[in-house]
Amino acid sequence: MGEKLIVTPSPHIKSPRTVKGVMLGVVISLLPACVGAVVLFGMNALLILITSVVSAVVAEALWQRATKQEITVGDFSAVITGLLLAMTLPPGVPLYVPAVGSVFAIVIAKQIFGGLGSNFVNPALAGRAFVLAAWPMSVAGAWLNPLTHDAVSSPTPLAVLKGGGTNIPGLWDLLIGNRTGSLGETSIILLLLGGLFLLVTKIIDWRTPVGFLGTLFVGTWVFGKPGALFQGDGLSAILLGGAVLGAFFMATDYVTSPVTPKGRLIFGIGAGLVTLLIRLWGGYPEGVTYGILFMNLMTPIIDRFVVPKYYGYEHDARARKSAEGKR
Amino acid sequence: MKRSLLHEFTKGFIEENATFRMVIGMCPTLAVTTSVKNGFWMGVAVIFVLTFSNVFVSLLRKMIPDQIRIPIFVILIATPVVIVELLMRAYLPAMYEILGVFVPLIVVNCIIIARAEAFAYKESVLRSFLDGLGIGAGFTCNLMIIGGIREFLGTGQIALGSFVFPSVKLFEPLVVMLTPPGGFMTLGLLMAILNIAVARSAQKKAH
Numbered sequence: 001m002g003e004k005l006i007v008t009p010s011p012h013i014k015s016p017r018t019v020k021g022v023m024l025g026v027v028i029s030l031l032p033a034c035v036g037a038v039v040l041f042g043m044n045a046l047l048i049l050i051t052s053v054v055s056a057v058v059a060e061a062l063w064q065r066a067t068k069q070e071i072t073v074g075d076f077s078a079v080i081t082g083l084l085l086a087m088t089l090p091p092g093v094p095l096y097v098p099a100v101g102s103v104f105a106i107v108i109a110k111q112i113f114g115g116l117g118s119n120f121v122n123p124a125l126a127g128r129a130f131v132l133a134a135w136p137m138s139v140a141g142a143w144l145n146p147l148t149h150d151a152v153s154s155p156t157p158l159a160v161l162k163g164g165g166t167n168i169p170g171l172w173d174l175l176i177g178n179r180t181g182s183l184g185e186t187s188i189i190l191l192l193l194g195g196l197f198l199l200v201t202k203i204i205d206w207r208t209p210v211g212f213l214g215t216l217f218v219g220t221w222v223f224g225k226p227g228a229l230f231q232g233d234g235l236s237a238i239l240l241g242g243a244v245l246g247a248f249f250m251a252t253d254y255v256t257s258p259v260t261p262k263g264r265l266i267f268g269i270g271a272g273l274v275t276l277l278i279r280l281w282g283g284y285p286e287g288v289t290y291g292i293l294f295m296n297l298m299t300p301i302i303d304r305f306v307v308p309k310y311y312g313y314e315h316d317a318r319a320r321k322s323a324e325g326k327r
Numbered sequence: 328m329k330r331s332l333l334h335e336f337t338k339g340f341i342e343e344n345a346t347f348r349m350v351i352g353m354c355p356t357l358a359v360t361t362s363v364k365n366g367f368w369m370g371v372a373v374i375f376v377l378t379f380s381n382v383f384v385s386l387l388r389k390m391i392p393d394q395i396r397i398p399i400f401v402i403l404i405a406t407p408v409v410i411v412e413l414l415m416r417a418y419l420p421a422m423y424e425i426l427g428v429f430v431p432l433i434v435v436n437c438i439i440i441a442r443a444e445a446f447a448y449k450e451s452v453l454r455s456f457l458d459g460l461g462i463g464a465g466f467t468c469n470l471m472i473i474g475g476i477r478e479f480l481g482t483g484q485i486a487l488g489s490f491v492f493p494s495v496k497l498f499e500p501l502v503v504m505l506t507p508p509g510g511f512m513t514l515g516l517l518m519a520i521l522n523i524a525v526a527r528s529a530q531k532k533a534h
Contacts, residue, residue, distance in 0.1 A: 096499070108512070112519070133508065134501035 019116070022254075023076035025203045029194035030083050030249065036177060036187035040146040041091035045183050049086045052098035056082030059106040069115070077116050081105050084124035084249060087184020088242060088289070089131075092142030097135060101127035121296040122253050125289050132289070143180040156180050158241045158285040174239040185242040195248035207261055209247035211268025212275075212291075213238045219276040243275065246288040256296040263299075263306040271295040335454050339461030346469040346514070347521045351437035355429050356470060357510040363485055366474030368422050369429065370467025372411045374460065376433050377442060379407035381459035384447040391448075400443045401434070408434045438466060469517075476513050481505035 037045040060078040064071045085101050105127030110119040132139045143156060157168040157179055169179040177187030184191070198204045217234040224232015238244065247268070251257060257267050271291040278287025343349060346356050355373070359365045383403045384391075391399050412430050415423040423430065433439065442462055447455040479485050481504035483496035503509050 094499075100501075108516075130503060133503035133506065135499060136502065138499070 019077070020075045022203055023080055025198065025201055026080050026249070027076055027083065029197045029203075030080070030087070030184075032190040032193050033087065033184050033187055033245075034083065036190040037087065037091070037183040040177055040186060041144050041183065044091045044144065047095060048089060048091065048093065048098050048183060049083065051095045052086035052089075052102050053079055053082035055099045055102035056085070056106050059103045060111065063107055063111045064115075067111075072116065075116070078106060081110070081123045081127070084122075084184075084245075085127045087245060088124070088128045088182050089139065090142040090182050091144040093138055094142075097131050097139060100134070101131040104130045117255055119255055120299075121293050122250055122256050125250055125293050125296075128289055129293060145180065146178055146186065156241075156285065157236075158279070161240075162279075162285040168236060168240070171235065171239070174236065182242065185245045188239050188244055191244045191248065195244070198248065198252070204248065204252040205261065205264050207265040208251045208257060208268040208271075211265045212247040212251055212272040213243060215269045215272025216243055216276055219272065220280070223276075223280055237279070241279075241286045242288040246271070246275075246292055250288075251292050251295070256299055258299050258302045258306065260303070260306050260308050262308075263302045266302055266306065267295050267299065270298060332454065332457060335457040336461035336464075339458070339463070339465035340468065341465075341521075341525065343462065343465075344469065344521065345438045345462055345466045346473075347518045348525070349438075349441070350518075351441055352466060353514075354432065355436065356473065357507065357514065359426055359429050360470050360474040360477060360510060360513075361481065361505050362478040363471050363474045363487060365422075365425055366470030366472075367467065368415075368419065369426055370463070370470045372415070372426075372430060373433060373436065373438065373466055374463030375411055376404065376407040376436075377439050377463040378456060378459035379410075380404045380439055381442055381447040381455040382452055384443045385450060385452045385455035388448050396444075396448065397440075400440060400448075404439050404443070405434050438462065473510070473513050473517065476517075477504045477509055481509060 034049055037049070056078045057073050061071050061073045064073075082098075082102050085105055086098050089098060089101070105123035108130075109121060109123040109126035110116070113119050144150065157174075160166075160168055173179055175188045177190070179186060195204075195209065199206055216238050219234075220232045220237035221234035222230055222232065224234065224237065251268060251271050258264050271288075271294070273291070274294045275287040275291035278284055278290060284290075339345070341348075345352050352373075355369050359369045380400070380403050383406075384400060387399075387403075408431060411433070412423075415426070415430060442458060446458050450458070475485060480501050483498060483500040484494075485492050501509075504513070
């Protein structure tokens with residue numbers, strides 16, 4: 001009897017989907033882009049990916065052991081944090097960067113606030129923001145040429161744009177990833193493949209990425225060219241930098257984004273807007289990290305104000321209004 | 328039952344720790360703690376002002392009318408602040424340059440008005456003196472600990488005068504620790520650790 005009576009807060013729909021299943025889906029969807037990164041940037045990329053994932057998993061296991069909690073590294077969430085963090089780093093960073101970033105992401109951003117489900121910002125992005133602020137020179141300046149793997153001092157396409165230049169790779173090069181950039185942001189086709197998989201398996205909602213990339217596209221198109229409206233290059237804007245990676249894999253994090261469909265759309269648009277502001281008028285060349293982190297902080301407010309309508313409520317209200325009108 | 332005189336001094340370190348337990352005086356705690364040395368001198372200035380104001384508030388406590396006690400406290404606090412400011416300008420110009428506006432700002436530091444209102448206004452001169460010394464010394468320790476952590480991580484070394492430890496940098500310094508986010512993170516983590524320690528010892532006492 002006691003076992004049949006389970007008292008929990010809503011929602012109450014039961015589904016065969018588990019935390020582990022969802023997380024495994026995300027890992028699978030990230031694999032093509034990871035393989036792409038290794039092909040493009042060689043051993044460096046592989047070492048960064050391995051360091052980052054191993055540090056994240058070990059940090060989570062050690063922390064849970066030290067605080068006498070159930071060890072939950074088997075649910076793949078730490079693996080995802082490690083993978084995502086590694087994908088936001090340039091291929092030439094020293095290995096202590098992903099290691100420290102992962103430990104920060106897991107211990108400070110996630111476990112201290114209560115572990116999976118209680119973290120208020122995306123751990124991988126918090127880790128990236130931390131290492132970027134800690135070692136600005138080595139994190140924002142360690143680019144490698146794809147395929148040839150030699151270190152380049154030339155800036156990324158976004159930094160070129162920031163400096164007022166226009167000489168960026170063509171659309172095809174952007175799509176296949178033949179350009180300088182972070183591990184996981186270069187090969188757009190492979191990222192879209194993973195994103196499509198997540199959409200088809202309904203692990204993520206289309207509203208967040210569409211809101212994010214749509215805002216970035218329209219905003220850059222309208223304001224992207226200084227001194228002239230409606231002439232900016234919107235398409236390059238969404239293919240450059242971490243926009244696709246962030247929109248599909250980071251902004252859609254269950255824990256740190258709103259629960260309602262409308263809220264997710266607002267989240268996506270907001271993240272796109274902050275990214276746009278930073279890219280066009282801010283001090284940094286790229287703003288995806290801060291755009292998503294900012295909206296992470298807004299999520300509780302969005303969830304408070306965007307409340308789904310009760311079933312039958314709207315009909316009731318309309319009926320009452322028309323009844324009042326007749327009187 | 329009156330608490331012991333020694334306790335009036337020692338309570339400032341853990342039990343009534345200004346920064347971590349009462350969470351007051353946060354402005355200098357976050358702003359100037361980028362090194363042990365800055366923290367130390369800021370702390371010394373606060374010890375002087377706090378002891379001075381506590382003693383005088385306590386001396387005059389029977390003469391101060393209740394209705395206008397706050398303005399009178401402020402005058403009693405502002406006096407030692409001006410003394411400290413002028414002394415620092417004269418003898419430690421380099422340090423004054425770093426601490427800058429935070430020295431005159433001690434006048435509005437919550438710790439000092441809080442001790443005047445909550446303690447010195449009701450207690451004897453000797454107790455107020457010890458309270459001022461103890462809370463001030465505890466505050467100085469906090470600033471030096473936060474400053475030490477931030478200096479070590481942010482520059483890779485801790486410099487005390489000509490003595491530098493460790494003499495060779497062991498890792499690439501994390502610049503972020505010298506910025507405000509680094510200050511907030513250090514403060515939050517230390518506060519959590521101290522609160523856990525206090526809660527554990529209270530639990531042990533209860534058993």
